[in-house]
Amino acid sequence: MTFDDFDVLDWTTQKVGAPASWPEPGDSGELDDGTRVEFWDYGVFALTPAQPGSKDVILSCAIHGNETAPIEMVRDMLHDIFSGKLQLRQRTLFLIGNPQAIMIGKRFVDYNMNRLFSGAHKSGDTPEHKRAADIESYVTKFYNEAPADGKRQRLHYDLHTAIRDSAYEKFAVYPFTHGGPYKKEQLTFLAECGVTTILLNQAPTTTFSYYSVRSHGADAFTVELGKVRPFGENDMSRFADADRMFRKLISQDQLDLPAFDATRHTIFDVYRxxxxxxxxxxxxxxxxxxxxxxxxxxxxxxxxxxxxxxxxxxxxxxxxxxxxxxxxxxxxxxxxxxxxxxxxxx
Ligand SMILES: [Zn+2]
The missing domain is CATH 2.40.50.630 (OB fold (Dihydrolipoamide Acetyltransferase, E2P))
Incomplete structure (x- = not known):
């Protein structure tokens, strides 16, 4: 297929009048540099470089449909990969969570999707229940299809923007580790993204990031990047650090992160x-x-x-x-x- 005129968001939201030449779910293609692009479903893009590095990265957005800045970030990253501007090095699953909610400009159609993971989707049959079940199957497929070539690192950053202002503009939720240690490398990576405030979640939840931690042993985080604004009204300079680091993560073999510095991070624990x-x-x-x-x-x-x-x-x-x-x-x-x-x- 040709990627020249392909618009990630128009395809994901099945925009009326989109060219008939665009792929159907299940189709795949190859970029000039040998990267394989698989269109698993609307909003679900599995990319495998010709010589994949040792990381299996999931970048997800729009689990809440009106959280536009991360959608624009993921869309632009995909367009830059398709045009050859950004060279992929790591296997990456790009996931635009809730296309139906994007279409109506709402957080969700019937149900908050970020309460429907780790099997909670079995309790209902709204569009979100069905999509959460599908998303779990895509995550499972992506991690299961990783090359069996020694030690690999599973990463998942679930990108959000908050409904309201925040005294700490950017923060990440570190899901329950079941007593496991917290990782300096991940705290440092998040800090380089501009996310120095961490909220610990000290119990199992039904969020997407906890699902990847618990079911797949990934280092996974819910990353809140700022406040919700309509499409086109986001000040993308506020997301520049995160955008730069996610691009580095998927395009470079190794991240040259600075040494861990405890004074950079502010940690909050849920009290009630x-x-x-x-x-x-x-x-x-x-x-x-x-x-x-x-x-x-x-x-x-x-x-x-x-x-x-x-x-x-x-x-x-x-x-x-x-x-x-x-x-x-x-x-x-x-x-x-x-x-x-x-x-x-x-
Ligand atoms: Zn959200």
Whole structure:
């Protein structure tokens, strides 16, 4: 096939009027440098260079359909690979998570897809349930098809932008390690991406990144790169460090990372999860409060019908507040800072 006029996003969203010459899911092609391009599904591109390095990298975006900046980043990377501007060195699966939500410009169609992994998709039959199941099968296929040539590194960065402002603009969620150590190399890579704030998730979840950690032994992260804006309105200079590092990751044999420097990183641990269990749930702060905002001890954060939630710890901060979640789902997390020297690092 010819890649000259191919538009990743138009194909992924099955734009009406797209050229008939464009691939169908299941098709494959080859670039001039021998890189094999497989179109597994709309938004799912498996790329294998002629001489693959030792990393198997997944870059995913649009698990939430309105998080445009990472979609633009992934789209541009693919276009640069297709045009020969960016030479791929590592096997890479590019995954644009929720095309149907992109089409309607919404976070999701029926259900928050980032609560549907590690089998949680079996509990329903919305478009998101089906897509999450498909995505799990693509991740499994990608890691299973890696060459059997000694030690390989599985990596997965699931790229997001937040709905709201954040006192720390960029941050990554480090999924539950089940007691395993945290990796200095990964913390340093994230810091080079401009992500120096890390939120530890100390329990199993149904997020995409935890699925890759738990089911595939990958180093995987949910990476929040800033605030949601409409397509074309993102200031891509704010994402330049992340874009540069992801391009290096997939195009170079080895990353020349600087030495680990503990002073670069700010670590937060989840202190509490507050779920909405009643119809009459409300948050007691303005809807546009930034993530990681700190409230004084005793401040009333939320009321779940008759149950009141007050700030308990000095330095306790709120994150991901959303009073409109379905009953039974998480409406708010609170976090506290954790000294880095309390983590087991390798
Ligand atoms: Zn998101």
């Amino acid at each position: 999860t507050i779920n909405r269990t009643q119809q009459g749930f409300r948050l007691n702060f303005p809807g546009d409060v930034a993530n990681f905002t700190e409230f004084e001890q005793g401040y009333l954060l939320a009321v779940d019908e008759s149950v009141e939630y007050h700030v308990e710890q000095p330095g306790e901060r709120i994150i991901f507040p959303n009073a409109d979640v379905a009953i039974g789902q998480r409406a708010l997390l609170t976090v506290v800072e954790l000294p880095l020297d309390q983590l087991e690092l390798v």
